[in-house]
Amino acid sequence: xxxxxxxNPVILREIIMDHYSNPRNKKEIDDPSFILVHMDSASCxxxxxxxxxxxxxxxxxxxxxxxxxxxxxxxxSIMSELVINKSVEEAKNIIHNFYNMLESKEFDHDLxxxxxxxxxxxxxxxxxxxxxxxxxxxxxxxxxx
Amino acid sequence: MLDVKDIRKDFPMYSLHNxxxxxxxxHYLDNAATSFKPSVVINKINEYYNNYSANTxxxxxxLAYKIDQEFEEARKIVASFINANIDEVAFTSGATMSLNxxxxxxxxxxxxxxxxxxxxxxxxxxxxxxxxxxxxxRCKIVFAPSDxxxxxxxxxxxxxxxxxxxxVSLASVTNVLGVRQPIKELVxxxxxxxxxxxxxxxxxxxxxxxxxxxxxxxxxxxxxHKMVGPTGVGLLYVKKEVQNKIWPFIYGGEMNSxxxxxxxxSLKEFPFSFExxxxxxxxxxxxxxxxxxxxxxxxxxIEKHEKSLKTYAIKQLKEMxxxxxxxxFNDSGIITFNVKDIHAQDVATYLSxxxxxxxxxxxxxxxxxxxxxxxxxxxxxxxxxxxxxxIDALVSSLKKSGDFLDVYF
Ligand SMILES: Cc1ncc(COP(=O)(O)O)c(C=O)c1O
Numbered sequence: 001x002x003x004x005x006x007x008n009p010v011i012l013r014e015i016i017m018d019h020y021s022n023p024r025n026k027k028e029i030d031d032p033s034f035i036l037v038h039m040d041s042a043s044c045x046x047x048x049x050x051x052x053x054x055x056x057x058x059x060x061x062x063x064x065x066x067x068x069x070x071x072x073x074x075x076x077s078i079m080s081e082l083v084i085n086k087s088v089e090e091a092k093n094i095i096h097n098f099y100n101m102l103e104s105k106e107f108d109h110d111l112x113x114x115x116x117x118x119x120x121x122x123x124x125x126x127x128x129x130x131x132x133x134x135x136x137x138x139x140x141x142x143x144x145x
Numbered sequence: 146m147l148d149v150k151d152i153r154k155d156f157p158m159y160s161l162h163n164x165x166x167x168x169x170x171x172h173y174l175d176n177a178a179t180s181f182k183p184s185v186v187i188n189k190i191n192e193y194y195n196n197y198s199a200n201t202x203x204x205x206x207x208l209a210y211k212i213d214q215e216f217e218e219a220r221k222i223v224a225s226f227i228n229a230n231i232d233e234v235a236f237t238s239g240a241t242m243s244l245n246x247x248x249x250x251x252x253x254x255x256x257x258x259x260x261x262x263x264x265x266x267x268x269x270x271x272x273x274x275x276x277x278x279x280x281x282x283r284c285k286i287v288f289a290p291s292d293x294x295x296x297x298x299x300x301x302x303x304x305x306x307x308x309x310x311x312x313v314s315l316a317s318v319t320n321v322l323g324v325r326q327p328i329k330e331l332v333x334x335x336x337x338x339x340x341x342x343x344x345x346x347x348x349x350x351x352x353x354x355x356x357x358x359x360x361x362x363x364x365x366x367x368x369x370h371k372m373v374g375p376t377g378v379g380l381l382y383v384k385k386e387v388q389n390k391i392w393p394f395i396y397g398g399e400m401n402s403x404x405x406x407x408x409x410x411s412l413k414e415f416p417f418s419f420e421x422x423x424x425x426x427x428x429x430x431x432x433x434x435x436x437x438x439x440x441x442x443x444x445x446x447i448e449k450h451e452k453s454l455k456t457y458a459i460k461q462l463k464e465m466x467x468x469x470x471x472x473x474f475n476d477s478g479i480i481t482f483n484v485k486d487i488h489a490q491d492v493a494t495y496l497s498x499x500x501x502x503x504x505x506x507x508x509x510x511x512x513x514x515x516x517x518x519x520x521x522x523x524x525x526x527x528x529x530x531x532x533x534x535x536i537d538a539l540v541s542s543l544k545k546s547g548d549f550l551d552v553y554f
């Protein structure tokens with residue numbers, strides 16, 4: 001079970017604002033042992049870099065930087081907390097569930113935790129790409145493995 | 146002020162949107178991106194497909210003759226819209242294509258070491274073709290500095306132009322800040338240095354009378370769809386005196402007189418040499434109809450109308466502490482702003498939930514952040530069918546924009 005009421009929009013909104021105002025794991029590092037992916041193709045504005053260190057198939061560290069709207073910033077911040085210390089397979093499963101949520105399909109609430117605040121982002125179809133930008137970025141990271 | 150109620154009757158987007166599909170009124174404020182089309186333009190396009198569908202310049206039967214006449218009549222109308230001669234305007238697929246054609250048509254004119262002057266305010270379509278040409282020909286790109294208001298002053302152009310400058314290519318009205326450049330003076334300086342002046346008129350043509358004889362530009366590009374005409378059509382103006390410097394970029398049927406197996410080709414004269422293949426005939430007829438429509442209303446009236454609306458908007462936006470205005474000083478129909486602490490894209494999505502449609506981003510002018518110091522802005526852009534209620538809707542939604550996350554719940 002999630003630790004918060006996912007039907008309460010006030011709480012969901014607070015999660016987004018919290019991550020937007022205080023994004024987690026947001027920093028740029030200069031370390032070639034990290035895999036770097038630049039996501040800037042979805043729209044004019046998205047411009048997000050993701051840096052991931054994977055050791056023995058485990059996501060040991062994940063940082064990101066760049067510029068984005070509230071949705072892409074908060075979503076990237078939440079994603080970075082979700083996948084840390086997870087195996088690549090576990091992270092792929094999280095990604096899969098997140099996509100399912102955006103498509104209004106069945107998904108595992110516990111796996112997505114705070115990322116559930118984007119459950120209704122598809123009310124603004126043009127902004128789905130903002131919500132999933134870092135998940136698509138993470139998939140690109142895995143392609144580079 | 147224009148009688149907007151009356152004008153909106155000409156535009157099906159209003160009648161359909163307000164009655165059939167949406168209960169809320171439509172506040173379309175993204176005219177710098179594209180404009181709505183009046184029925185006369187839409188009907189003209191249909192008329193071609195319904196009544197005299199045939200290709201141009203190919204055949205001797207009467208049906209084809211009719212379309213040849215219509216096509217050249219359209220050229221006459223569009224040429225006179227910018228005060229050009231009929232043998233100085235070619236049709237293209239839009240301003241982007243026109244600017245590319247201009248750049249590539251100078252391929253043989255440009256040589257290693259030549260300089261091309263641009264500005265930081267330019268749309269991608271007036272930057273990237275030149276980057277490519279510069280790479281191919283080893284030319285140098287030089288940026289003319291603008292003043293605090295985005296204007297390329299004659300003095301600033303004089304500072305960067307030199308004997309090796311071959312081309313100066315600038316928008317007469319810029320698309321992010323709506324800055325009007327002093328084109329006539331800039332052309333003089335350019336010509337004094339024996340360089341060619343290319344004018345991107347895409348944002349000027351819909352709102353302001355362009356007179357190529359007065360400004361004396363060598364090349365001009367514009368798009369029909371931003372001036373109540375159809376998409377996929379544009380204009381390429383090349384002054385008679387410089388037509389000997391250009392070479393076509395696209396080859397095919399109807400642009401040549403003859404060719405043989407020894408690789409010898411003889412080309413038609415401009416504009417036909419620049420109109421290879423079957424043209425967007427319906428679109429071109431619609432474009433001419435759009436010029437007629439704008440002429441009937443009067444560009445001066447349209448400009449005055451937009452000015453009053455902008456003044457009205459700026460007055461209210463200035464009173465709001467959380468609004469940052471970037472171009473309140475100029476009188477174009479473009480209002481560029483940000484809401485403090487809210488990302489431009491979030492503002493645009495929120496306004497959209499109130500049926501107020503504006504653009505957010507960097508508006509394809511990716512160099513502008515280098516001078517404006519922000520990566521993205523909101524842009525509301527006005528046209529003849531906008532009225533005070535559109536501004537009121539914009540302002541009242543902006544006042545509530547602190548709740549911008551509402552649209553996701
Ligand atoms: C200043 C300017 N130049 C060129 C263009 C390109 O026009 P089009 O996309 O119709 O080719 C635009 C369109 O946004 C523009 O604003």
